[in-house]
Amino acid sequence: MATLIRERRVVRDSWQLLDSQSCLQVGEDGLVPDFPDAADLVVPRKLWALRRDDLLERRGRLGLRLEADDEVAEVASDLEHFALVAVDFPKFGDGRGYSTARLLRERYGYKGELRAVGAVARDLLHFMEEVGFDAYDLRECEDAEEALAAFEDFSASYQKR
Amino acid sequence: MYRYDQVDQRLVDERVAQFRDQTRRFLAGKLSEDEFRALRLRNGLYIQRYAPMLRIAIPYGLLSSKQLRKLADVARRYDRGYGHFSTRQNLQLNWPKLEQVPDILAELATVQMHAIQTSGNCVRNVTTDHFAGVAPDEIVDSFVWCELIRQWSTFNPEFSYLPRKFKIGVNGALEDRVATFVHDIGLHAVRNSENQVGFKVIVGGGLGRTPMIGQVIRDFLPWPHLLTYLDAILRVYNRFGRRDNIHKARVKILLKERGVERFRDEVDAEWAHLQDGPGTLTAADVAKVEGRFTRPAYEKIGTDPISGISEMGSVPIFRAWRKRNVHGHKVPGYASVTLSLKKTGVPPGDVTSDQMDAIADLADRYSFGELRVSHEQNLILADVRTRDLPALWREARALGLATPNIGLLTNIISCPGGDFCALANAKSIPVALAIQERFDGLDYLHDIGELDLNISGCMNACGHHHVGHIGILGVDKNGEEWYQIEIGGNQAPASLGKVIGPSFARADIPGVIEKLIACYLERRDSEAERFIDVVQRIGVEPFKEYVYGHAHPRAARSPRQLATA
Numbered sequence: 001m002a003t004l005i006r007e008r009r010v011v012r013d014s015w016q017l018l019d020s021q022s023c024l025q026v027g028e029d030g031l032v033p034d035f036p037d038a039a040d041l042v043v044p045r046k047l048w049a050l051r052r053d054d055l056l057e058r059r060g061r062l063g064l065r066l067e068a069d070d071e072v073a074e075v076a077s078d079l080e081h082f083a084l085v086a087v088d089f090p091k092f093g094d095g096r097g098y099s100t101a102r103l104l105r106e107r108y109g110y111k112g113e114l115r116a117v118g119a120v121a122r123d124l125l126h127f128m129e130e131v132g133f134d135a136y137d138l139r140e141c142e143d144a145e146e147a148l149a150a151f152e153d154f155s156a157s158y159q160k161r
Numbered sequence: 162m163y164r165y166d167q168v169d170q171r172l173v174d175e176r177v178a179q180f181r182d183q184t185r186r187f188l189a190g191k192l193s194e195d196e197f198r199a200l201r202l203r204n205g206l207y208i209q210r211y212a213p214m215l216r217i218a219i220p221y222g223l224l225s226s227k228q229l230r231k232l233a234d235v236a237r238r239y240d241r242g243y244g245h246f247s248t249r250q251n252l253q254l255n256w257p258k259l260e261q262v263p264d265i266l267a268e269l270a271t272v273q274m275h276a277i278q279t280s281g282n283c284v285r286n287v288t289t290d291h292f293a294g295v296a297p298d299e300i301v302d303s304f305v306w307c308e309l310i311r312q313w314s315t316f317n318p319e320f321s322y323l324p325r326k327f328k329i330g331v332n333g334a335l336e337d338r339v340a341t342f343v344h345d346i347g348l349h350a351v352r353n354s355e356n357q358v359g360f361k362v363i364v365g366g367g368l369g370r371t372p373m374i375g376q377v378i379r380d381f382l383p384w385p386h387l388l389t390y391l392d393a394i395l396r397v398y399n400r401f402g403r404r405d406n407i408h409k410a411r412v413k414i415l416l417k418e419r420g421v422e423r424f425r426d427e428v429d430a431e432w433a434h435l436q437d438g439p440g441t442l443t444a445a446d447v448a449k450v451e452g453r454f455t456r457p458a459y460e461k462i463g464t465d466p467i468s469g470i471s472e473m474g475s476v477p478i479f480r481a482w483r484k485r486n487v488h489g490h491k492v493p494g495y496a497s498v499t500l501s502l503k504k505t506g507v508p509p510g511d512v513t514s515d516q517m518d519a520i521a522d523l524a525d526r527y528s529f530g531e532l533r534v535s536h537e538q539n540l541i542l543a544d545v546r547t548r549d550l551p552a553l554w555r556e557a558r559a560l561g562l563a564t565p566n567i568g569l570l571t572n573i574i575s576c577p578g579g580d581f582c583a584l585a586n587a588k589s590i591p592v593a594l595a596i597q598e599r600f601d602g603l604d605y606l607h608d609i610g611e612l613d614l615n616i617s618g619c620m621n622a623c624g625h626h627h628v629g630h631i632g633i634l635g636v637d638k639n640g641e642e643w644y645q646i647e648i649g650g651n652q653a654p655a656s657l658g659k660v661i662g663p664s665f666a667r668a669d670i671p672g673v674i675e676k677l678i679a680c681y682l683e684r685r686d687s688e689a690e691r692f693i694d695v696v697q698r699i700g701v702e703p704f705k706e707y708v709y710g711h712a713h714p715r716a717a718r719s720p721r722q723l724a725t726a
Contacts, residue, residue, distance in 0.1 A: 093199050093282060095322025099399050102319050107434055123183065123192075123200055130318035153179045156168045158312040 003138040005125075006113070008151050010144040015063060015084060017042045017117065017137070036060070042086050045070050048078070056081065065117070068096040076108045085110060086137070089118040098131045105132035122147040126154060162225045162455050162531055163308050165273045172316070173270045176277055180204050181263035188260065203283055203321075205251075205276030206262055210583045215254045215262060216279040217269060221289045221307035221331075222250030222534040226521035229532065231272040233517035239265050244517070245577060246502060246510040248625055249328070250288050250534040251279055255581050277315060282323045284314035284395075289331045290338040291535035295497055295543045297489045301350040301358055303333030305451045306387070309442065312450075313388050320395045324402035325410035327395070328367075340536070342366045342375045342655035343628060345412045346394060351381060359383045364394060364424070365416035366655070368622035373413045374655045378425045384447070386432075389440040393432035397424070457529040457544045462494025473551045481565040481607060482554055496547050498528075500540040500557055501564040501572065505597040508590040509575040510538030519560050527553050537574055539567065570612045570678075571597045574625055578618030578635065579642070585618035587635025587642035592616055592670055599671035609678055612692045613652070626650070630693040631677060632658045633670065644670055648677065648704055649696040659701050662709055673708055680707035 004013040016039055035041060042063030043055060055062055063084030064075060079085070085104060087097040097116065104110040115135035116128050122142055129151060138144055165173070180200070187197040201207075205216035217232065232252055236244045239261055240254045247253055257265060269275055279286055287310045289303040290296065310329060314320070320327075330344040341347025347363035359381040366375025382390050398412045416424045473479045488497040500520060502510050512520070520540060524532045527549055528542035535541055540562075545553055557563040566572045573596065576582065578589025593616055600606055615629030619636075626632030632647040644665050647658030665673055681692045684699055696704065 092196055093322050094404060095282075095320070096400055096404075098319045098322070099396050102396075121196065123196070127316075127318035127321050154172060154175050154316065156171050157318075158168070158172070158315055159317060 003140070003142060003144045004135065005138065005144055005147065006135040008148060010148070013137075015040045015042050015061075017063075017065065017086060018044060018047065019065070020044045020046060040083075042084055045075060048075075063113075063115075066100060068094055068100075070100075072100055072103045072108065079104070079108055079110050079112075082112060084113040084115060084135075086115045086117045087133075089116060089120060089124075092119045092121055092124070094119070098127060101128070101131040101133055122150050125150040130157060130159065162223060163220070163304070163450075164453050164455065166453060170270075170273065173273070173275045173277070176204075176275060177263060177266045177270050180266060184260065184263050199281065199322075201262075203278055203281035204262070204266065205279035206259070207280065208259075208583070209255070209581055210579075210585075211581070212256045213259050213262070214581065215257045215265065215276060216247065217252045217254070217274060217276050218279045218286050219251050219274075219534050220311050221287055221293070221304055222291055222536070223293075223304060224532050224534060225272075226524040226530040226532070228272045228274055229517050229521040229524070231268065231274065233514040233521070235265055235268055236517070237514040242515075243511055243513045245508070246512065246534050246538045246540070248536050248538060248574060248576075248623060249279075249286055250291075250536055251286055252534075253577070255577070280326070282325050282327075283321050284317065284323075284327045284329065287311055287314070287329045287331060288339060288344075288536060290334055291533045291541045292338065292488065292497055292543065293333055293533075295490050295492070295495075296334045296336075296338075297491050298335035299333060299491060300335065300352060301333040302451075303331045303350065304454060305447060306333070306348070306350070306360075306384075307331050308450050308454075309388065309447070310391070313391065313440075317395075319392075320399055323395070323399055324404045325407065325412075327398070327412065329391075337653035340625075340628060340652040340655065342653065343368055343372070343625075344375065346391070347375050348387075353381055357383060360387060362390065362394075365413040365421075367411055367413045368625060368627050369411070370408060370620040370622070371411075371413065372622065372627040372657050373417065374657065375413075376416065376421045378421065378428065385442045386436060388442060389435040389438060390428075390432055392435050392440055393428045396431050397427045401427075457531075459492045459495065459544070460546070462546065462548075473554075478565065478603070479551065479554055481603060482558075482563055483550065485565045485567045485569065485607075486563070487550060490544070492544075494547055496545050496550065498542045498545050498550070498553060498557075499535070499567045500542065500562040501566055502539050502562070503566055503572045503597070504561050504564045505571065505601050506594060507561070508577075509573050509593050512540075516560060516562070520562070523553065523556060523560075537567075537572060539572070565603070566606065568611045568613075569606050570600050570609055570614050570631075570674075571606060572613075573597065574613070574615040574629065576617050576623035578616070578624075582618060582623075584621055585635060586620075586637035587618050587644065588667070589616045589618040589624060589633075589635060592633060592635075592644065592667060595667075595671050596674055599675065608688075609682070610688060610691055613650075614674070615650075625652075627657045628652045628655065629658065630691075630696070631674065636664055638664070642667060646670075646673060646677075646708075648701060649693070651693055656697075661701060661705050676708045677704055680704050 038059045040061040061083045064082045065086040117137040186192045207214040245253045293303045327345045329346045330339040331348045332339040333350045343366040349361040362379040363375040403409045486499045528544045533541040573593045575589045575593045579585035614631045615626045616633040617624035617626040628650040634645045650658030
């Protein structure tokens with residue numbers, strides 16, 4: 001997690017990101033993994049759907065992970081429970097997450113941390129920030145300090161005029 | 162011409178710096194081939210069969226003489242002294258060096274040009290009528306709307322990684338000269354009964370390996386809503402367009418799978434949230450863009466605008482040129498002139514640096530320093546005084562740009578084909594040249610009348626063969642180049658050609674075209690009945706028989722299957 005950029009700064013990350021494999025294997029009810037009660041957890045939408053009450057009882061903060069094909073409207077009414085929403089980019093050229101971010105920010109008024117995860121590359125940061133992301137879980141191969149320069153690539157935008 | 166403001170210029174300059182850095186990182190091994198590919202494509206840079214290819218944007222086909230001189234200069238210094246105008250009104254350089262492309266882009270930025278989004282899975286260069294702003298049948302000046310769309314689409318963060326490329330065409334006149342029905346989105350300006358301007362919105366057309374005619378999803382979209390409605394369409398496409406199969410990723414496939422009603426409902430549901438939102442255009446927004454276009458200062462021309470022409474009236478070749486290459490103009494005393502880039506012996510759409518310089522001079526002296534690129538790969542001087550036509554004709558003729566063949570068989574649309582393109586199954590240019598040679602006789606050509614002949618070197622259909630009255634498609638058969646022939650395609654009203662039967666070797670193509678023409682000449686009612694009219698009236702069958710003889714066993718089989726084999 002050393003490669004997290006949040007609000008244009010390289011930071012240490014306190015969140016635990018769960019993926020579907022690690023917490024949805026055991027039974028159909030899904031498993032809330034054995035993290036300290038105060039740990040901040042980002043959970044997949046499926047786990048949220050299955051174990052909502054258990055998750056809400058924990059002391060730690062809660063985040064939601066959306067896959068590229070998750071329907072934002074279906075979680076819109078739950079957004080108040082999340083301090084973080086992570087949107088997955090399955091690959092460099094898959095742009096669905098940009099629309100997801102716009103919908104979260106503009107249609108559903110989500111104000112918490114919006115984090116890009118998955119194929120998060122330096123050359124995509126500018127667009128990601130423009131649609132409302134403020135945190136970026138960069139790929140292993142990226143140098144976070146170098147990547148900060150990408151936010152300065154453009155000093156204007158037609159869409160914000 | 163649209164003149165950049167500070168933001169336009171800054172974005173282009175910053176883009177050059179960004180791409181220079183991306184190129185540097187790629188050459189240093191810090192960017193993978195795949196990722197650099199996605200980045201270089203949206204700067205117009207392909208890696209082709211023999212060399213890179215750089216596609217330079219000419220937004221909506223509008224070009225100044227100064228820009229054309231820069232293109233000539235760039236082609237001379239960084240390439241082999243020529244360029245190729247494409248069917249999307251852009252210019253392609255076929256031999257640049259990858260490491261010099263950032264320098265080329267920097268040169269272009271000095272004349273308000275770039276290669277932004279000329280390729281890649283994003284919104285491409287928006288195209289329009291090459292007679293925009295001057296056409297006698299104008300409804301609106303489509304350049305202004307194109308520029309608004311250009312700004313909306315340029316670096317649009319939400320729509321920069323779409324499932325596939327996305328092409329928008331805008332037509333602002335009564336006649337559709339943009340082929341709006343074969344675009345991902347076609348916009349056709351209309352006026353309602355209260356004389357308000359709006360757009361008919363057509364979605365899901367396209368050529369390529371699955372050619373389709375677009376469908377109207379809204380008959381009248383009032384102009385203030387243009388961009389929010391585009392947002393809605395693109396958002397539905399971005400979210401739900403297929404990403405599992407590159408051949409099924411265009412919006413036409415989504416529209417087909419959903420059906421037009423469901424697709425329209427989804428767009429409308431999305432639009433309900435966006436309508437009247439911040440993206441809504443105001444009269445001030447439109448006026449601001451309109452104000453950045455320079456307009457020709459037309460002379461008030463008196464009673465005898467054609468005095469210079471009468472003395473030339475007896476020169477047959479001038480008459481032929483005037484009939485084919487000179488077009489009506491909304492201002493009395495002016496005409497638009499097509500400089501044909503389809504001279505026999507020259508690859509369609511190709512122009513040398515020296516010619517570019519000379520054309521820039523013609524534009525300065527005869528047409529307010531501006532010109533347009535047509536999607537038929539010719540150049541247009543849009544604002545020529547009719548009294549200057551004879552002088553312009555003499556000069557254009559000396560430059561090899563006055564071939565009187567606009568709208569005729571030898572005005573061939575062709576992709577670069579296997580001579581350059583890595584995707585091509587077969588060469589296109591030699592086929593075009595062989596046909597032009599066969600039909601070089603002027604009287605014969607004019608007797609045949611209007612005929613669009615389009616050639617693509619592969620099923621990606623860059624040469625628009627599906628909408629040629631005669632379309633030729635290069636196919637690969639066990640490693641050999643063969644050519645399939647379609648007839649009955651049309652740009653507007655759009656129709657797709659039908660394959661006439663088994664494919665031919667390259668050497669046979671001119672002969673086959675001759676047979677098709679012979680059949681047409683025999684069957685037409687009068688000279689007024691064009692080739693396409695005859696195909697539509699009598700069908701493909703008589704032409705088949707003419708070409709293959711009777712009852713060819715393979716000719717009867719489903720033709721479209723052969724096209725995609």
